[in-house]
Amino acid sequence: MDSTREYCYKYPRPSVTSDCIIFGFDGDKIRVLLIERANEPYAGRWAFPGGFLDMDESAEDCAKRELFEETGLKNVFIEQLYTFTQPGRDPRGRVITIAYYALIKQTDYSITAGDDAKQAQWFSLDEIPPLAFDHSRILQAAISRIKGKIRYQPIGFELLNEKFTIPELQRLYEAILGVQLDRRNFHRKIIATGLLIQLDEKKANVSHRAPRYFSFDKEKYEQLSRRGFNFEI
Amino acid sequence: MDSTREYCYKYPRPSVTSDCIIFGFDGDKIRVLLIERANEPYAGRWAFPGGFLDMDESAEDCAKRELFEETGLKNVFIEQLYTFTQPGRDPRGRVITIAYYALIKQTDYSITAGDDAKQAQWFSLDEIPPLAFDHSRILQAAISRIKGKIRYQPIGFELLNEKFTIPELQRLYEAILGVQLDRRNFHRKIIATGLLIQLDEKKANVSHRAPRYFSFDKEKYEQLSRRGFNFEI
DNA sequence: TATATTTGTGTATTTTTTACACAAAGAAAT
């Protein structure tokens, strides 16, 4: 008997992992954070940060811990996406993955590879390399989740800087939804939500009329969501 | 060493279970299917049908299998709800649960207890008994999921008979959303979706003008959803 | 000072939503 196999159970159990799909926005395109795997299986392939669940942590804590260990990111607000359980999805045996996603302000964080990862890097959605495991399916699920969600919840702000202009916000919506929006109607609608605070500052060094900066009124949003309002673009 | 504990691993692993939250509608109220637990822990308490994952099945297949074993229901279309992973949520040790939900036509199925369950029974949402584990939290998550979903996807039809009247459909929407809807506007809106097929039959034995029967045009819905339309009540 | 470009606001038109009014249909009561 292998003396290192010291955790014994009456019935077989699957391994459980948590993965993180982290989205960013560079002002033009949506990007996603991948790590290059250092170890087998799929060594050298790109994959989402993630790893095995410890016995004293929730899957969400696991996702955050692995994200930090492999990319240096911390204090990221993540949300559960879906749990992938198909037998055969991992060559190491029976592994189920609880996937989480997050939208972050790329400039707030600097990423660094560590641990199991050779490197961590942002990829725009139209240049995703071949991914390990069933991660391209997971990515599709994550993209379709944020597409559905952004129309009803103000998650877009999470991807922008603290202060942003309305045209920047519009480019973000267009990048996520994959459609062109009327500039003038977008402007009016987004102001009408009452969730933007107008700042006394304009974007500098642009060779045209300078757009104003705004910030997101998080307090007001939380008040409104407690009352069950609905936001729609 | 306990010779029955024959599944040994290098690292500890959690147990994984799948649970099913099955909703029905009796024409008046939304109901949910519960089983009375036969075994410890929580013997005698009510809980969702569910059980431990086998190594050769997906979590979805597990949920369907357990649902059949404990209630006799089969051929139910289920959808993943959420995965619950908090350490301490199960007194037997580390157990994570992948929860699924479904909306079914109560009249299509007859339920019977079996296996681990002393009995299976429908409960309306305002008379839910104390539940085992963290199942009341799971129920809340399931309710809020269907409330959110019914406004954008035609899931209501799954709860009604093959043929139904518009007032029946309205009562269902009102039961799920918890609001009163204008009868006349509801009628027009639901017809305007183009998803109802009018039948040459009226409800019999009602002491007032008899409402027409309709059926749901599933084919048309599938065509439309492939094109990415949006349904809204 | 003129030019090129993009932002911010206004407005007319169309579409959708909302709030009702009223006739039609069916069974039960008279």
Place this chain on the structure above:
DNA sequence: ATTTCTTTGTGTAAAAAATACACAAATATA
């Protein structure tokens, strides 16, 4: 047979929201 009670189906006017543009204002550069 007629009236009564109740609920369904359709219509419509008013209000609100969405859409499609027009144009002036602002800013760096030529």
